[in-house]
Amino acid sequence: MKVKSSFIGAPLFLALATASAWAQEEAPPPTAADAMFTVNNLWILLAAFLVFIMHPGFALLEAGLTRAKNTVNILFKNVSIVAIGLLTYAIVGFSLMYGESKFGGFLGWAGFGIAPGENDLTSAYGDYTYWTDFLFQGMFAATAATIVSGAVAERVKLHSFLLFSVVYVAVAYPITGHWIWGGGWLSQIGDGVWHDFAGSTAVHSVGGWGALAAIILLGPRRGKYVNGTSKAIPGHSMPLATLGVFLLWFGWYGFNGGSVLNADPAGVSLVCVTTSLGAAAGVAGAMLTSWIIQKKPDLSMVLNGSLAGLVGVTANADITTPMESVLIGAIAGVLVVFAVFFFDRCRLDDPVGATSVHLVCGIWGTLATGIFGDGASFMVQLTGVLAVGAFSFTFAFILVLILKLTLGIRVSEDEELMGLDIGEHGMESYGGFQIFTTD
Amino acid sequence: MKVKSSFIGAPLFLALATASAWAQEEAPPPTAADAMFTVNNLWILLAAFLVFIMHPGFALLEAGLTRAKNTVNILFKNVSIVAIGLLTYAIVGFSLMYGESKFGGFLGWAGFGIAPGENDLTSAYGDYTYWTDFLFQGMFAATAATIVSGAVAERVKLHSFLLFSVVYVAVAYPITGHWIWGGGWLSQIGDGVWHDFAGSTAVHSVGGWGALAAIILLGPRRGKYVNGTSKAIPGHSMPLATLGVFLLWFGWYGFNGGSVLNADPAGVSLVCVTTSLGAAAGVAGAMLTSWIIQKKPDLSMVLNGSLAGLVGVTANADITTPMESVLIGAIAGVLVVFAVFFFDRCRLDDPVGATSVHLVCGIWGTLATGIFGDGASFMVQLTGVLAVGAFSFTFAFILVLILKLTLGIRVSEDEELMGLDIGEHGMESYGGFQIFTTD
Amino acid sequence: MKVKSSFIGAPLFLALATASAWAQEEAPPPTAADAMFTVNNLWILLAAFLVFIMHPGFALLEAGLTRAKNTVNILFKNVSIVAIGLLTYAIVGFSLMYGESKFGGFLGWAGFGIAPGENDLTSAYGDYTYWTDFLFQGMFAATAATIVSGAVAERVKLHSFLLFSVVYVAVAYPITGHWIWGGGWLSQIGDGVWHDFAGSTAVHSVGGWGALAAIILLGPRRGKYVNGTSKAIPGHSMPLATLGVFLLWFGWYGFNGGSVLNADPAGVSLVCVTTSLGAAAGVAGAMLTSWIIQKKPDLSMVLNGSLAGLVGVTANADITTPMESVLIGAIAGVLVVFAVFFFDRCRLDDPVGATSVHLVCGIWGTLATGIFGDGASFMVQLTGVLAVGAFSFTFAFILVLILKLTLGIRVSEDEELMGLDIGEHGMESYGGFQIFTTD
Amino acid sequence: MKLIVTYIQPHKLNAVKKALFDAQIRKMSVTNALGCGQQMGFHESYRGSDIEVNLLKKIRIEIAVNDEFVKPTVDAIMTGARTGKIGDGKIFVLDLGACYRIRTGETGESAIG
């Protein structure tokens, strides 16, 4: 009998329990350590749910900042990536990232699949269970590919992108992840002072490098650079983009807060405050920069600004003061606006600013950790940035190049004009709405 | 004085407390059991909030997959259903479902209204308080009616639907709920091995049977089947539908995770992993099926696929291994695509695929429990499926029939053409947007 | 080394810990009080995240109920306000609200900035840490300005509004907040029976009074009142508005539930039940009223109704029975419909009904506390309503007046016609959608 | 050559298209429009203010045809669009001075089809 409510069940059950002859089955009263383990585990699970909500955040942000004719395609990619992320992480990712170090800390390995050992579901394993560990880490994994998704939007072939995602999430992300968090070489050098708290490098830069490699090989959208001038290709829905950013910010409380890896009141609450202030300062920084440079404040820049602030403090939210996080976030907010301009001058077309937000501010956040963070070393941070960058960029570049030479990575000109929704999916995102579009 | 912050309040309060002459009022230091009770209770409350977020999930999914001219109507129904669900559950539902068994376990009864008994707000009641119990259960209650709402969209009369919802939520759902979870007859047969963990049957099939009965009596939307061929009536907003699915998935962590009924680390974390993998596998299953059959991958099918996976593992997320949940979810994902085709061939018009997702996969999930679940029996599961199906379908059929013969259940042809937003509400969902629509 | 997963880390770490010579650094086993502190702190942090999600709720509600040509502007305001709220609260707000009482309890002061004292990160501070306290309170702070944002939408100058927000959030909100929750004069009178549980007055009325002052000085939108009749200016997206309300309702569980200020099972679960039933009753009350008066049920009214119910129970969710909260919510739901009509008759143009929801029902909720609340006094409640109203309205009125006489508060007629998105931001919210608009 | 402009009820578009196809008229251009005519519209209400909606959704079709096709076209539209209820719409026939096919530069009667 599965009694969902204790309405009548509980008394009954208690009655049975006390009257029971199976006295040996009666659970002993919980200890304080049990309670602590339960609350720690609960928090990491909740944090995993919050990281999950970042996926619709990315989906809406990317959909909002691109054209209506490619919306189905973007949504499709983002839904798929969650599935790809969780499934590949279950099969190989978790093992590659946190398995026993091999090849001098280059990767880990603990066999295919996931299966807890004897004590992995109790406090003997840590502050949470093996399953919780997998879920929290698995939710992170997909994020790197999602970052790429935004940068290559509106022109990438669906199946090539999905293949790229599978490999990048299943192999590249866990390898650098192993260096950074899994006990690999990077975490061993310089007395182990390397610090990337919740993943400015491990997640955001890794995604950003992938995005950079991909847009170099993919080329800009048709109509983006005409006769040497950059044309604006406005996104089709600012409400979607804004909601996306709010969901990302919301999810970031799990991303950063959960990275404390237990529910320690002082630790988690500090991290949530620095995260909040970093985001707020990012908004302020981007707003002022955009207002001054562009004359009128650009909402899409301010949205990027809040994410920039968040990415900036992600590496160091646990070891900075709130005032420092305001500074780091504000600088990230300024930086992201210039980065958008910079990539645009380089003719690198990134519809949603993924490289500016995740790559540039991911690097900034990691370095800022070396500058402001208690006990961190700038040189070690720099080493990490360079090593991870070299690996991720090269890996992504070769992977995309292979796809380019085999399956092709770019849709035909006709399909790009007509939209990927019709081309790749044979359907439209706004049936019945007449969308006025001239490119 | 209500001191919200402890800034000055806490020291003051502590000072008062220690200096206080009312020594007898001073709370004893908390025990480990108190802490455990608090964290268990907190988790079930949080789970209730997560189940709440499924309501906007349904609202957006249904709105997105139907036409713009009926959007106000759909949103209105979904907002109303939450209110109806909570209010009727407070008045009779909770009592019918979890009150003392009557008539051989056919229904329960504990009087009208809700009121905790003496020990119902302490750990004597269970792992959470009476109020938490009510809230968690109450959030579930409305879901069944919401499922029906999607299936009957774009043609049902508002007041008839609201009446249907009131009766179905207040009476039908609690009765089968009593059989399944409330200690009723079903949970007593076959040595009590019946297992419907979080409600593949109790919630999803019950909703699905109601939907099936309603669409049989209601008939298809005008223009859906013309001269024997099925016409596509595309939904008006894929972003809304996708966000809806993400919110549902997010909420499902509370739906399934909360059904553990306490915060037990091993139990809850396993359930969240199987739930996640079931959903991911559902996406993969539906994606491949749709890609193969429809040539191009259909986003709306993939969205249905993730829900199918979730519904599939809902009955068994606590007693399967992650690998089994991948299997169950993947099969559900395949199944849902065929089910959509099947109902379409039967000329049963279900704009959002509610019967395919909730009924078909609800049945699949319940039976899969008998196949894969530790200690569950296929025959008992089948008995449950049939008994609940017979009761729910008959109840819904008679109820809708009575409404059809009295108030009428279908809007006039003119109103259907013009849209229910203008017909039933005298307003439009997108004031100022010119929507191009030809049916 | 930052080991994110315990996959290999934990055993390693445990091994190190036990083998360690630094025995003095080994943490003692947690006590039950530690566990309790951790769960209490976790809940307040989670509540802060939930309050955060109210910001996208407001953003979408306001965007949905106004015209597409002003959407970027509204979203921009709402993103900015979160940043402004958090930053100013960190600099002065927290200190003004919860610092030591000055000037007979008129305001508090604890210096600029935020910095915890010695014991503020442990249970010596209260049931949660100083940082948690700041975050939870800081999330509340911005809400008051957001309420104003909706009322002044579609015509207010961006920079003037942002300045208004900075001052209102940094100064006015903390001052009345000090009276109400910070230990100021209001909480001292009448034996300290003043009761505003989660802020019907402290947050909602304060925002509502600001909104009232602003719309009086700002005047109605062009085309709202023509030749003495009130014209409808329909909002451009009911799905956005509805999702906004669902997010607000969701966030309200943190707003009210977190205001218990610990995770006490009986307290929090009661509050969540009364909150839910208040909202549900608000929906029902507004639905019936709107159906009777307007002949057809108006979705925007029902949305307002749910918020009205929530605002109504906010002051008293902890000291009423569920039945009373149904009553209070239902009355609020009726009230809000009449209030919308009333303000319209007064030619006070409030596009989203902010004054009706937050001011009128905020007052109602505060007074209802005096009527239904255990141990509360109607006269003290009335005193609070009047005092806070007088202060907030006057403050806002003078502030807006100064802005009106200096920078100007209203955009030019041309800009209003063309839309603030182009006027203030030089961009459009729906690039590529042709929006049919005639005003 | 004539340019035929017609306003019809939105839900009659498919029927009209079918009738035109049956009459061998395969080329046309469609826009959405709002029409004001004998059909009096309806009342909406929003937050207590009444809105009189007297611009109703219509479909506008523009068809360029050679002279011998005018009658079949008009007849086909009539067949497809008529319900006998107010609001069925109108057909307007204008003289078309010249016609060019952009792709080929063709002009005159051969360019129309």
Place this chain on the structure above:
Amino acid sequence: MKLIVTYIQPHKLNAVKKALFDAQIRKMSVTNALGCGQQMGFHESYRGSDIEVNLLKKIRIEIAVNDEFVKPTVDAIMTGARTGKIGDGKIFVLDLGACYRIRTGETGESAIG
């Protein structure tokens, strides 16, 4: 019979409709349009790239009238739409060869109203 096509500022639609009603012209069809004229447009900017928007939102009204109604119609549009500022719009008058009412099959002058 004439077919009058006019482009006006969007926010003048209500005024024009009123002026037409006052002149007993009760039938018309409205579409939204983007216009390019002396009114030079404005600049938008998006993520650092400038967009010159020189297609401004306009309303297009089409009114079929009998010959004696041409002048009142043109006058009414002028009254309703004129602000004296650039961008007020244009009125074009075309010959209308034939007109049919779909509902009744009526044709000619009686079909127009």
Place this chain on the structure above:
Amino acid sequence: MKLIVTYIQPHKLNAVKKALFDAQIRKMSVTNALGCGQQMGFHESYRGSDIEVNLLKKIRIEIAVNDEFVKPTVDAIMTGARTGKIGDGKIFVLDLGACYRIRTGETGESAIG
């Protein structure tokens, strides 16, 4: 005076506008339209049901010009819009009886520009 109506491919709007500007034609009105012609459309599918989409997105431009501008306008449209592929579109030229500028009340040839 003539009223030139043309249907072009949406992505050719900028090119056509440029060609018209180069030919000194600076005034026009643009609407979106759905066109049905030789270009056969494509198939969509939604939840297993096939949709034949034979109304393709087009842009409709209306340009009123004085007679001497007809040829330059037609030529400019041809230049800007032609790709040589099916679906390029059509140009229709109608007689324009009268033209008014609302702002000034001007009429005739001077009102057009």
